[in-house]
Amino acid sequence: TTLDELVSSQEDEDVVIRPQPAQRAAVTTWLLSRDRAAAGVAVVKTRVAAGAALAPESQVHPGWEWFTVLSGRARLDLGDRVIVVESGEAAEFSTMVPHRIGAVPESGDLEILSIFNRDGERAHLHDAGPNLPN
Numbered sequence: 001t002t003l004d005e006l007v008s009s010q011e012d013e014d015v016v017i018r019p020q021p022a023q024r025a026a027v028t029t030w031l032l033s034r035d036r037a038a039a040g041v042a043v044v045k046t047r048v049a050a051g052a053a054l055a056p057e058s059q060v061h062p063g064w065e066w067f068t069v070l071s072g073r074a075r076l077d078l079g080d081r082v083i084v085v086e087s088g089e090a091a092e093f094s095t096m097v098p099h100r101i102g103a104v105p106e107s108g109d110l111e112i113l114s115i116f117n118r119d120g121e122r123a124h125l126h127d128a129g130p131n132l133p134n
Helices: 002-005 116-126
Strands: 023-024 027-031 041-048 064-071 074-078 083-084 090-094 097-103 108-118
Touching: 041 097, 074 090, 083 090, 097 108
Parallel strands: none
Antiparallel strands: 023 027, 027 041, 041 108, 064 090, 064 108, 074 083, 074 097
């Protein structure tokens, strides 16, 4: 058996991810990585309706989070600070700091791409819907 035979794939199924939306309240999520955080991280696209937030209040949990704003403007409540993250910008922070992400109301819907480590994934995706298995 050659190395090419061992690593080759006859189908795209092991390469292409076809995410399904999971909806809860004003938030829609699409898991863009396989097996949740099997590789140590989970990649998620999220749409938040204008004026809404990912959580009703700030959260604290072990881990770190990174996100980039694809469209709209994000309001990041980080401890005592309020930071507006513009389209094309990114934020990275320890999730041991109280945090909450929402859509700036006058900017329309917010779309972000997030990367969580295992702890962040457990805290943010545990109840994200049937299309995001635990």
